[in-house]
Amino acid sequence: MRRRVTVAIAVILVALSASTSLAQRPAALGDSPAALVERSRAAYAQGRYQDALETARRAVDAAPRSVPAQLARGGMAEFMGEFDEASQAYAQAQALAPADNATRYRVARFATRVGDYDRALRELDAILATQPKAAQLFFRWAPASMQKPLLKASPALEQFVQLQIDIMMEKGDLTGARRLARQHAIVESGHDYCAEANAKTGRKGSSEDVFKAFRLAALGQPDSADCIWWYGQWLTDEGYMRLGRLMVEEGTRVTSSPANKESGNRFVRIRLGGARPVSKRAESLFMIAKQRYLRDGDAEGAARLFDESLRLSPTFARPYSYKARLALDDGDREAAIRWLQRGVEADADSWRTWHNLGRLLLAADRWEDAERALARTIELFPDDVGGRLALARVLYARGNWDGYRSQTEHALGFARGMRGNDVTKASADFLSKFQRWGPGGALPPTPDPRVILGWNQD
């Protein structure tokens, strides 16, 4: 029985890894649909993403009834944030091969990316339903001790389970996600995942490692409020607005500390859109747009996706900051300021947008406006070291020496406690000279150090 079940599971693995094995074949010559699909994959692997998408489109044009061509097009369009095109390509692939598990799996991933969680779970269930009954039963009900070695030996199966868990977490079904994680021995009782995650943070582990460690803590230790919270804050920095919000809210719910509850609620309000949650599709478009700009230098494509993200979630503050950055990189500071002003109008509690606006006004020597924006910045988030140091510079420029000293001392005290003196050494040296000799001829420096997880980037 055990042997038959393992073989059955292997069938799933074959289905799941179909696209992988296709990618490993040597590229064929010519412009046949298969060759174009290969070329598209090669372009992707080489980081030529626009080329990859265009080649996949050509593959579809050459062979509209080719499932691999439709999947290649869907995959590249999804990767580039062209969601309507991706959706169309996946739909055509599914129409061509309704029982194809590789297609179902890709559709499930795409549905997750655009926030259609029920559809995603249905596709995964459909994949499982194509397996022999024994395999299904084993997958669903076999004890964790039997599941663990199976997942370890089968990366594709583990990927399948992890996707299920992610979908449930993002859907908001944390209980279901935890149950699934325990059932498949992704997490085990008696294991201190939270301590491991903290250790990885302390050892400056890779971002991916830290992310995985906190995720396990959130799944395996429902009472570890701090770790769940940190996971949420990490996700927030990375741009995962929806899951970040769910985790911060969960950490806030679980914590027994009233101060932490208040802090968690504030985080949701000033970092995650408060009462105006961001749609998953807008979040995904925003993250892809960032990549298209920062990684690929594709300003035009990024701008279009930021605009689309704003159309879907007009109060989502982050795209405003990136539209400002695009304008700034075009050398148009006034346009950048206008984008940030629109951002704070759209979400008046978005701390980071106020922070960016204040610092940009500071760079333009618009002291009065900068002071107003930066005062609001630190009102929203009093531990904002970079915001306080920027405000200190404004106050210094305006001759408000007590204000300068007070803001700088506050910022330095906080930074010292969090990260040590190195991140604000120049500011500390400047303050020391100010205290010894009075006001100097230059303005104080305004470092903007990364200080606390969750407050570092948009």
Place this chain on the structure above:
Amino acid sequence: MKKVLTLGALLALAVPAYAGEVYRWIDGSTVVYSDQPPQDSLITAMPGPEPAAVVIADDATPAGPTATTPTPSIPTRASAAELRAPTKPATVAEILSLSGVRAQLSSVAGGLAAEYLPRPGQLDARDGARIERIVGQHFAADRLYAVIRQEFGSNVDREQLDAMAAWFRSPLGRRITALEVAAAKPEAAAEFVAFAANLKKSPAAAARLELVQRLDWVTGTSDDTTALALAVAGSVARATAASAPAERRPRAGLVERRIEEMRGQMTTAIGETVLTQMLYVYSPLTDAELKAYVDFLASPHGRAYSRTSHAGLLRAVRESADRTAIEIARAVPQGWAAATQKAPGPPGR
């Protein structure tokens, strides 16, 4: 050496300098000092400094870069009486003349212009001549002077001018500017190198170091020197970027970001060079004399002087630098930026 001139240019303005031919004549009962010869007056030999009431000739075209090497007798300290002696309201032209700003602008302009010139042999003679013509046009002393003068005219009031004049007219003020001028001359370069080398073996006394640090602090010299260096470097970067083929042209804001990143790389090195230079320039002074100077520069009027002269110079250089670089990039599109590249390293002698 070209980078030193960039650095020295601001330093010379940050700490008032006195340079150029100085004429002295007697007008009635008053002794007049000017960088321009008088009309129908008796010219006397340039004397050592003396606490005499003076008036200064009205504005005229800037003097050339040559300066007499002063050998002043040294008063032990500036008395309060010396600091308040004007007999006639001061003018902007007088301050710019007395402080040596005006007289130094030719050499300042020449030093900045040199930043744009190709290294020998990098471009052909015709292109080299084109570049020289462009930089000569934009880095003309009278252009820089006009901007600085306008800056003073807009931002400094009569009371401040009088207070500035009181310092610059004083014997100690004259002596210090003379030292600055002497140190800024090309022949002082070797002496400075030797001084800097010796400083590593025999560090400055703590009290002296504190004084020059405070001098740098109150004038903002390091910070503004960095800004000046960035203005020149940035103009080349902007012009090079703008003249690149469209498909390889970086976005304007990204170029600005790269330029700004250079600030962090320059700041420490420039700060150290400025302090060493200050230690060198004022080495003949006693601590008390240097303190008197720092106290003047730390006074509201001294701060106004530093702030205004720096702002004026920076504005003038930024405007000229960008125009110069753009015109050169248009006139000599191939190879100019590469031909101006210096060996990497911080500015310094």
